[in-house]
Amino acid sequence: MTRLNTYDAAMAAYEPVLGIETHIELDTNTKMFCGCSTVFGAEPNTQVCPVCLALPGALPVANKAAVEATIKIGLALNCSIAEWTRFARKNYFYPDMPKNFQTSQHEEPLCEDGFVDVVVDGESHRIEIERVHLEEDTGKTLHVGGAAGRIHGATESLVDYNRAGIPLVEIVTRPVPGTGALAPEVARAYAAELRDIVRSLGVSDVRMEQGSMRCDVNVSLNRPGEEWGTRTETKNVNSLRSVERSVRYEIRRQSALLDAGDKILQETRHFHEATGETSPGRSKEEATDYRYFPEPDLAVMEPSRAWVEELRATLPEPPRKRRERLQAAWALGDKEMQSVVNADAVELIEATIAAGSSASGAVKWWLGELSRRANESGVELDALDIAPSQVAELQGMVDDGRLNDKLARQVIDGVLSGEGGPAEVAAARGLEVVSDTGALEAAVDEAIAANPDAADKIRGGKHAAAGALIGAVMKSTKGQADAGTVRRIILDKLS
């Protein structure tokens, strides 16, 4: 049983140092070193060729679009771009790595020396970027016959090479000391910021849950004033929440070991979503010697300064600046804006406002009802079958008093099930608010007659009792009345 300290106890005695290596799959049309398609989810081993299967004699050719995307990432992370750079071979045996070496970069990365600023609790932290380099992904091994896809007990191992050779960008931070108790949040904020930056560049879909962005999170602890401790590396953490939780867990686990006078093993660890724990992976005691050497099958790259400047000119507004601008324009508080960001709703809200909605209306729908629907169906917000222009249209109908919130939610049902736009759905389902005051007054009279006790209370000044009558009216009008109007009529009649 792993002993854990409480987080507070850990932070009272130790200071954490973070380090994060992030792998991002680029969404180029073709692989890093051959012309194979990179589309996710194809039948196994249908997107392969002599090059990415490492058949004898096959040779790589570098994908220029991937180099360009990496330079853009480097520029967006404030890096300098190498004038002379080359690939290197990282040699180790692994069944899903066709060549048994990974074509990567070693001493001469494409981009170096950048930084990202992240804000946590109103405090800015600078995360220094050591390097950004380009490499290739491996295939995927599936173990069949054993328990839960584990190699242990498996009767067969199947390898799918569709992913082998997909361009991967690796972004490595320098060690990050000085975050104190905020370390888990800073780690998460960095991963989120990195994701937003890369997404804004349009070079990857950066979906952590699909593995197109994965973080290896390094954590060490030291007592104040002492040297940095031995680090562990939690591999392939695949959500923002898990980044935060894995740091928190490692701090609790390592501090308990250190308290007991034990040593931290330098090792890779795995994070388990279900329990929030990490467990040991391969120990680095038998440190792998990757025997890096310059890749002799690929030419040296010398990105011209003109090209780099051309790419710099195409960079979009940095996500952080954009968020600050939008937050001001939408008049949102910090917390609210954070929710918008966390829900990945910035673009959607922006588009909804552009289509004529008020800012508050757009925020309300996307963060409220629509986020709930997305959660229920387990899809991303932007994958819902409703366009920002339709949300704007819906809000317009609410503003005009033609829909109330309840009706609007039914209209959303219709839109999501493909019945057409909000106006069409409202018309087809007969979901307009009853604005005929004559009809409403009759309904109110009926409700007063049916609920004499409530009516008496209102007459006696207890306006809160109006709720029962409003409910009755809404019921009899099948929800198509505007609750405010009904309330006004009731109070007019009874006071």
Added chain:
Amino acid sequence: MSDRIIDKAAAELAADIREGRLTSVEVTTAFLDRIDAVDGTVGAFLHVDREGALAAAREADAAVAAGESVSPLAGVPIAVKDVVVTKGLPTTAASKILEGWIPPYDATIVERVKAARMPILGKTNLDEFAMGSSTEFSAYGRTANPWDTGRIPGGSGGGSAAAVAAKMAPLAIGTDTGGSIRQPSAVTGTFGAKPTYGSNSRYGVIAFSSSLDTPGPVSRNALDAALLHEVISGHDPRDSTAVDAPVPPVAEAARLGATGDLSGVTLGVVTELTAGSDAAEPGVVEAYRAGIDQLVKLGAQIREVSCPSFVHALAAYYLIAPAEASSNLARYDGVRYGLRAGDDGERGLEEVMSLTREVGFGPEVKRRILLGTYALSAGYIDRFYGQAQKVRTLVKRDFEAAFEQVDALVSPTTPFTAFKFGEHSEDLYRMYLADLYTVPANLYGGPGVSVPVGLAEGLPVGFQVMGPVMGDDIAYRVAAALESTQEPLLADTAPEIEGK
């Protein structure tokens, strides 16, 4: 001597086919029959593709008959070293680890040979993965030297050289990493050329050492090699290290050389490759000096040049080539193709991979993988691989300085004539010395050709001409000029092979 088809050179056969005196089917059949007759004795071929060759020959004949404009070698059959990938034809690199593998694609140079309508006779033997100087390291048996079947045909491309020397093919494709085209050519009395690195695509050439491997022609004479050189050479977008520049006019240079006029040409004799080189046999030195005398008679100026780094070239080569090989050969793991050993349902993946390599690789390949792995290891890489790269830079500088003074450099191709089977098996250093004179051109990247320069004790001696990078034409010109002063070895002097 005779009108036998197999005695004719490739250029002559091509003309006969073009002008209707022979058909490609007749020519191809003659060589296939010759293979049937004598390859039991020589053992040059690992695989013969009679049907495929004849089908290609019929297509070549049809193209000629239809008056299509065809390449200068259309209809002339060719043998291909079995380290070059051929679609649908077994390709083994003479290794057990690739036994049974049928490639799904053609190497670029094979595509070009096919496009030139040259029938492929079959695949020739070599030292496993092109590592060796005698072809004794083939996993599929020995190849004999047609001049003396008790002797080696050189290596690694002993099969290609022996096939041409025994008149089983008028032309062959070889690959040269440290001398694997030139040294076999030298000891079999054939002509062999290592082109400028990158001028012939490596796509589909099974890698030994990526920064050194260069495919090139083996033939009976300079013009035939030059014609084949022009067929297979040229830029290939699938090879990032390919040179994107026009192919030097080597056929024109070979014809110019054959006129026997070298006035205005300055040749450099490399001090470090000749004087005081006790590695070279006296007979080799004698034939080489006679060659120099001939070149002087043709009008060449001779100047001695010093290339001090050349004395370290062989050592550097034996670090760089194994280092790259240790990585290039990592892909042979039994997972995707070729041999898989020990997959009994009990052993784990990594164990099967390891066992496959244990069983699949021969001793020389294992030795070089170990050597290369060591040379790249943490703590040693600077001392070994790093130092070797520095030597390589110095070798390049020596060549560049030399070519400021001279048009081409000359040397013997290899220090000794064909040795007996097993003679150097116990003394690998002696075996490695076979590449002493050929390795510098590989480290530099420039062209080197080997042309026969007579016999020493009845065995052929090769004369090497090295040119500047992309200066393949001057090497062909000088070699062709020297050739014009020599008895045509294979036509008149070579012993007739008897079939078994």
